[in-house]
Amino acid sequence: MNSPTVFNAALNFAQFWDGRAATLEEQIDGPVTGHVEMAASWPEVEARLAADGSYRDSFSRLYTTGLTAENIKNAIAEFERSLLTPDSRFDRYLRGQDDAITADEKRGYRLFKSYGCVACHQGRNVGGNLFQVLGVMGDYFADHPAENSAGRGRFNVTGLAEDMHRFKVPSLRLAVLTAPYFHNGSAKTLADAIRIMSKYQLGRDIPDDDLRSIIAFLYTLPGHYGGHSLEPVDRDQLSFPAADTGGVR
Amino acid sequence: MKPVMMRLHVLALLVLLLVVLLQFRQVQRFSDSLAHQVHTDLEQLISLDARSEVDMLLLQNHRVSNYDQLTEDLVELGQIDAQLQERLAGMPEITGALQTLKATLVSQTKAAEAFKSDLGILLNSQRYLPVLIGQISAQRPELRVALIRLNRDLFEWLLEPNNQELEQAISRQLNEIRAEGLTRLEHHADVLMHYAPRIREHVDAVAHCGIPESIAMVATGFDHLYDQQLQAHHSKRVWLMIMVMALLAYLATLLYKLSLSMRKIHAANLKLSDLQQQLEQDLQARTEAEQRFRQLFESIPDAVGVHRDGRWLYVNPAAVSMFGARTAADLIGSSVLDRVHADDRDTFTRQLSSYVTGGKRAPLLVQRNLRMDGTVFTGEVRGVPFIEAGEVVVLEVVRDISERIRVENRYSKLVESSSAAIMTFADGHFLSANPATLSMFGVPVQEDFCLLGPVDVSPPLTAGWA
Numbered sequence: 151m152n153s154p155t156v157f158n159a160a161l162n163f164a165q166f167w168d169g170r171a172a173t174l175e176e177q178i179d180g181p182v183t184g185h186v187e188m189a190a191s192w193p194e195v196e197a198r199l200a201a202d203g204s205y206r207d208s209f210s211r212l213y214t215t216g217l218t219a220e221n222i223k224n225a226i227a228e229f230e231r232s233l234l235t236p237d238s239r240f241d242r243y244l245r246g247q248d249d250a251i252t253a254d255e256k257r258g259y260r261l262f263k264s265y266g267c268v269a270c271h272q273g274r275n276v277g278g279n280l281f282q283v284l285g286v287m288g289d290y291f292a293d294h295p296a297e298n299s300a301g302r303g304r305f306n307v308t309g310l311a312e313d314m315h316r317f318k319v320p321s322l323r324l325a326v327l328t329a330p331y332f333h334n335g336s337a338k339t340l341a342d343a344i345r346i347m348s349k350y351q352l353g354r355d356i357p358d359d360d361l362r363s364i365i366a367f368l369y370t371l372p373g374h375y376g377g378h379s380l381e382p383v384d385r386d387q388l389s390f391p392a393a394d395t396g397g398v399r
Numbered sequence: 400m401k402p403v404m405m406r407l408h409v410l411a412l413l414v415l416l417l418v419v420l421l422q423f424r425q426v427q428r429f430s431d432s433l434a435h436q437v438h439t440d441l442e443q444l445i446s447l448d449a450r451s452e453v454d455m456l457l458l459q460n461h462r463v464s465n466y467d468q469l470t471e472d473l474v475e476l477g478q479i480d481a482q483l484q485e486r487l488a489g490m491p492e493i494t495g496a497l498q499t500l501k502a503t504l505v506s507q508t509k510a511a512e513a514f515k516s517d518l519g520i521l522l523n524s525q526r527y528l529p530v531l532i533g534q535i536s537a538q539r540p541e542l543r544v545a546l547i548r549l550n551r552d553l554f555e556w557l558l559e560p561n562n563q564e565l566e567q568a569i570s571r572q573l574n575e576i577r578a579e580g581l582t583r584l585e586h587h588a589d590v591l592m593h594y595a596p597r598i599r600e601h602v603d604a605v606a607h608c609g610i611p612e613s614i615a616m617v618a619t620g621f622d623h624l625y626d627q628q629l630q631a632h633h634s635k636r637v638w639l640m641i642m643v644m645a646l647l648a649y650l651a652t653l654l655y656k657l658s659l660s661m662r663k664i665h666a667a668n669l670k671l672s673d674l675q676q677q678l679e680q681d682l683q684a685r686t687e688a689e690q691r692f693r694q695l696f697e698s699i700p701d702a703v704g705v706h707r708d709g710r711w712l713y714v715n716p717a718a719v720s721m722f723g724a725r726t727a728a729d730l731i732g733s734s735v736l737d738r739v740h741a742d743d744r745d746t747f748t749r750q751l752s753s754y755v756t757g758g759k760r761a762p763l764l765v766q767r768n769l770r771m772d773g774t775v776f777t778g779e780v781r782g783v784p785f786i787e788a789g790e791v792v793v794l795e796v797v798r799d800i801s802e803r804i805r806v807e808n809r810y811s812k813l814v815e816s817s818s819a820a821i822m823t824f825a826d827g828h829f830l831s832a833n834p835a836t837l838s839m840f841g842v843p844v845q846e847d848f849c850l851l852g853p854v855d856v857s858p859p860l861t862a863g864w865a
Contacts, residue, residue: 266519280519
């Protein structure tokens with residue numbers, strides 16, 4: 151599994167790739183009790199925190215019911231709600247600062263829209279507000295067999311055939327910083343991810359120049375956290391091997 | 400009011416107060432804000448339902464920014480429904496309506512979420528098809544006309560989805576495309592043909608899932624229930640008022656009874672105060688009388704003492720002096736018999752016993768008494784018994800008659816030795832006669848002389864007396 155970033159998770163309409171948690175509080179259960187993660191139990195967590203006087207005091211001060219599993223979840227969720235990365239260059243551009251992004255990045259934005267990426271990756275989190283089947287225009291899982299049940303996506307939650315291989319569309323705000331990509335981390339770079347998306351979701355080819363412009367646009371999305379810009383200085387994702395080209399069929 | 404009655408009244412008062420408090424709690428528990436909150440929730444649901452439909456229409460018109468809005472509206476719909484379900488959890492009468500509402504909201508959310516997914520796919524192909532047809536036409540000009548016709552038919556069909564003739568025509572064209580090996584075009588056309596009806600189904604599902612009807616059902620059910628609760632609440636309020644009035648009336652009655660009791664107590668206090676005043680006056684009079692008696696006892700020459708169980712309790716100064724004591728303390732507490740001559744003690748003891756046990760006043764007793772230094776004096780003694788604090792005490796009065804006896808003895812000797820006839824006479828009889836008288840009248844013994852009358856002695860004498 152490819153763990154999604156916790157930054158801007160508060161802006162997602164559901165949590166986890168399969169959206170099994172509707173809120174951040176529900177999401178916290180997963181990592182804490184999951185066998186492959188912390189493999190703990192809430193009574194155990196409560197006991198450990200209660201052994202520390204400062205935690206006891208803080209929880210007693212902040213919550214009328216003191217240190218409880220629900221309050222611990224809420225405290226963590228509240229912290230996660232503070233992990234936002236606003237004021238990106240693209241945000242400033244949308245607010246009217248025309249020179250906030252370069253001409254190439256503007257071109258990337260236009261391509262992002264015209265190629266149809268924006269059909270799923272839109273809104274304040276540039277994604278994170280709908281579920282989508284992976285493999286609309288091609289059978290992704292025939293070409294990339296699932297290694298485990300996580301590949302079934304939302305089907306694991308609803309049991310509905312129509313939800314097979316349906317995943318939460320991830321946010322692209324920090325995409326340039328959070329490789330690898332997809333639920334299984336199979337795409338190591340943004341170029342790989344966009345090419346797979348263009349093939350299996352959009353059913354079209356994206357020339358390398360356009361791809362580079364789209365990636366350049368994605369570099370405008372990281373905002374600020376703690377007063378510091380998260381935009382990387384090195385734009386190594388812009389360098390990628392050329393794709394095989396063929397005619398339109 | 401008797402204490403038992405008072406306790407009963409207090410108990411009854413407490414019970415009544417408890418009943419009033421319970422009723423008050425029931426009345427207070429009713430909140431008319433619930434109706435406002437429920438209707439606000441329902442109105443919000445109506446508004447969000449309508450807004451989500453508008454969001455969907457705008458999204459169909461390529462307003463992708465409405466994805467966020469639609470997502471938020473759906474989340475808010477779920478939250479308000481959960482809030483409403485919680486508010487109305489205690490009303491089993493509308494559980495059915497609430498479940499229906501929840502089911503319609505779930506259907507609507509599901510359809511809307513599917514709409515969001517499918518629309519992205521549809522719009523992508525819809526947007527890409529003209530581009531793709533343009534690209535293929537450039538590469539294969541012989542297909543240009545057919546492709547343009549296909550493009551036109553597809554978009555016409557999107558506008559007229561029920562046009563069967565058009566649909567069949569598109570199907571034929573797609574078969575031709577398939578034969579030409581234009582896989583990508585075929586895929587995108589298939590997407591259009593497949594997802595467009597789905598989108599319409601989703602829109603229909605959202606538009607006709609029955610949320611307004613479900614909301615109306617909940618509103619009607621709640622209003623009916625609320626009316627009933629309101630009537631019950633009014634009834635409870637009336638009962639509360641009656642109970643409060645009863646409590647107040649009971650309190651007033653109790654206070655009236657208490658005031659009556661207080662008046663009685665006040666009157667009794669006044670009487671008691673008079674009695675106390677009387678008692679104080681009596682005590683004062685008694686104290687003054689005691690002081691007068693004490694002054695009397697202190698000033699009289701006779702010895703006065705009070706003894707109990709044979710021991711002196713009080714002696715006056717005359718007694719101190721008479722018994723030759725230095726102070727009263729020398730006598731107080733000592734035995735009464737110590738001051739009685741040994742030869743007279745038996746007589747004294749008998750007499751004391753007779754008036755202590757019989758309670759009678761004793762006759763005057765002449766007895767010999769002992770002073771502190773052991774010398775003897777003769778006294779007339781009279782004891783007066785009386786009761787003090789439940790016990791018999793004796794007031795003893797002693798008069799020293801030693802001098803009188805000495806004078807009497809001396810007079811008697813003078814009469815006996817006189818040559819003159821001396822006799823005593825009273826009530827027509829002679830009481831006594833000296834030896835000279837007996838000799839003079841020739842009577843041998845005095846007793847015989849006392850039997851004589853004046854006429855028996857001599858006529859002149861009788862004449863002289865007459």
